[in-house]
Amino acid sequence: MKCTSGSNWYCSTINMALASDSLNLHDYCTYIKQLKYCIGISPMHFTGTVFRGVHMSLSEITAMESQNGPFFIPSFTSTSKSQPFSKNTLIHIDISPEWAKM
Structure with a gap:
């Protein structure tokens, strides 16, 4: 995980800015647009539920649970098709085709 995370890693910096x-x-707008475009034109080889483990405070968990419907994560994030995460919260993300149109 050393190669793809850390406070000084380029994507961590962009995610924090987002x-x-x-x-x-504005410094990252060209890269963000290019990455969003590449993700958008890439074929989806998997549909269904993916998982993201995160550390969340009790107030963050309560706020998220009180949401009624979809919510927006203002960053690019990685997910897994399996569930092994050493975090206190496991987010289930539905990436079926009908949700991709939102």
Whole structure:
């Protein structure tokens, strides 16, 4: 995991800028647009449920559970088709084709 995470890793920096709506977001706009485009034109080889393990506070968990319907994660995120995560919260994400149109 050392190669794909950490506070100084390029994608971590971009994700933080996306999540906080940072003024630095403009610095990454070309890369973000290109990445979004590439993801958008890539064929989906898997549909169904994927998982994301995260550390969340009790107040964050309560706020998320009170959401009625879909919510937006303002970052690019990785997921897994299996469930082994050493985090306190496991998010189940439905990536079936009908949700891809949202």
